[in-house]
Amino acid sequence: MILFQERFKEEVREYFERLESGLLLLEHEPENFQVIDEIFRIMHSMKGSGGMFGFDLLSDVTHDLESLFDIFRSKKMQVNSEVISFTLSSIDGLQHLLTQEPTEEHYLLAKKLKEEAVMLIKKLNPSPAEINSDENTNERVVGNRPLDANQITYFIAFKPNENIFENGTNPLYLIDELNALGECNTQMSFDQLPDLMQLDPGKCYTTWEIFIATTEDIETLQDVFIFVNDKATIEIEKVSTGNVIHVEAILADFLNTRINSETWTPLEPELAEDIFQEDEKTVVLTETKQSGETPKTAAFSNTTVDSIRVDSQKIDQYMNLVSELITAQSRLDMLSLKLHNSDLELITESIEKISRQLRDNAFDMSLIPLQSIAVRFKRLIHDLSKTLDKQVELATDGLDTELDKSIIEKLIEPLLHIIRNSLDHGIENKEERAAKSKNEVGTISIKASTVGSYVQIEISDDGRGLDAAKIRTKAIAKGIITEHDKLSEYEIFNLIFEPGFSTSELVTDVSGRGVGLDVVRRKVQEMRGSVEIESELNLFTKFILKLPLSLSIIDGLLTRVGDNYYVIPSSAVKKIFMVNQQMLKKDFRQVVELEGNQIPYMNMHEEFETELDLPENQYAVTVSYGNQSFGLVVDEVVREYQAVIKSLGKLLNSQDIFSGASILGNGQLALVIDTNKIIQKYS
Amino acid sequence: MASEIISGLNSYFTFRIGSELFAVNIGNVTKILGLTDITKVPNSPRYFKGIINHFGDVLPVFDGRIKFGFTETEYTKNTCILVLVVEIEGQPVNTGVIVDSVEKVLIFEPEQIKSAPTVGKGFNSEFILGIATVQSEFVIILNVDKIFSEEEINLIIAVE
Known part of the structure; x- marks a missing residue:
């Protein structure tokens, strides 16, 4: 049971997400009834299964939300932003109610949510009689489907030859296929079945008679049997226009005509319609099998499942x-x-x-698409723009870009932090924007794309931009740099990632809770990624995040220093040069001149292999560090290498210039270099 | 993978480093490996010898001599790596210690184990569970979880 409850919780979390994305969509398209229907449906199933698994509070509150949405579903009112905000906050509340051992606090919360919901319902819909009619309306929906006038009911007689099994055909698959095309009423007949003594288990004695109501044409039905045409007798006949599967009178009539070898005239639409009217009760109460095939246009309500759920642990194990x-x-x-x-x-x-x-x-x-966390961004922007009284629109591009699951999980927090920052510090308030003759509605855009073995995510806002002079003054005041430091604009901008730097003058409720952008940088670097910033005063601020596609396997360059091997991640590598000792200057600054540029370097041999003599010729691998280059000098570049990174373990946490070790083909270990860390340490 | 750490057994595994006889609870010992090539990790403390490939996992290896404050000597044919499972932040972690030689498994009843003397001989009693005697020789029973939790501290257990 506990297992089921866990699964239910997981399911509910998914419901929450779908509700959220639905509601946010609804904000822009208040008349999208498909979405409203979907929301209603989710609430309904949440209510039902919540009660079943003992999450009574959850199902209780959901019931009221459902009643609320019934108002919009029945088109009595249009959804407004008050309702959306209320429902969103109720969903937040519901997340707390996802417990089976409610405390006093939970009851109070549930009571409050229920009261608010009822108030809102009363406000929107004064006649209370309608509120609790959800049971009835629900059945009406179910009943609605068979009335589809596009459907035609056919009769199919399928008599396989006795030896149909011989070429591996399984007639049941064909029946299944028919079932997928429409609603079926299938009868099996064992008339041909011989005595047990004569029965040959390798032969097929069963025949089928099927009534099918479908929107497909007769050719499609014939196509189902295309491979058994010569191994079976197939008769397909039109019974009636419309779905008459549940109208037994018609079916019986039809079968009688068949037995008497008379000709059946397909029923005309009007006639069929009449019968519908009469038999509506039967139709209404029937469980339909065809819910999956009603074509739905909005991407949001696309419920056809062509994927399976797999425990993420299993995926990890597989990896x-x-x-x-x-x-x-x-x-x-x-x-x-x-x-x-x-x-x-x-x-x-x-x-x-x-x-x-x-x-x-x-x-x-x-890999999962960034899209899967997009709801969180939208939600944050929706909530924050209300709190801050700023109008902000989110523009997204390339959110179908995929990233490793574990990276996505770790990415949520930094991304939300950046967006929060952009909204709070970046986008100006309406007056300020008007004064700058900017569009009153600010834009935050998220753009993702795959660049080589990296994924690049850009988050930009069209707000006030960064003021280099201001940042410089502040950094000096905070003691991050000194008066005499000469920094490029780029370097100054990147100072805001330093610990203890916060750009806003006043600490607001939204951002600036003591955790700054330094946390963002640290989190991103933990994933072997990088974050940079570009900005122009009064125009824009853009954060550029670069992330590896995966955390556990990287493409690298296998290099040798002394007797030991080191892997340099390919993503950082720019070029490889052969160098000799004369080129490696060791005066007051360690630089090597390559292609006319003076590049600072670190000779790994000198640092790591103090006992061994320096070879005359070495190789300088230039790696990018920010927008600069840095040379790592090694004894030999062996080859390209796919490194499976193993952690160095808890005992070596202090050892941060290596992100792990990889086991080489001969069983030897190679240390994987964290280029950023090693440069920070040695430059 | 490191299994549950079994404690409460009265069996102890004994080994020698320098002049001293040490013991750890048998539940902490997972394997004894011959000395193999150790990949050194630059910029690490001196007592940390490096890492080895331990059936596809990375196993950190410490030098018991340096860790316990003895002078370094050449490795002999008796030198081996004792793989211990220790608990770090609540997780069992495998770690290797280079010891001069391994001895045998002895059984000490709780009453045979005396508490460590707080003075004399430079013992750091925090890392010692107790002292037992075998054939008029002292056996220092180590508290392995403690030893590796304080990795930055060079343990001065014996002063030769």
């Missing part, structure tokens, strides 16, 4: 196994190189290919 496979595969690779056996090389090659595909596939599986 781990794939990582191990790749480690094993690279071992095989090494062995094959050593043995020079052409047969082995062939196998190795194909295994390498398969495991790479498997890796990509596993990656793909654990």
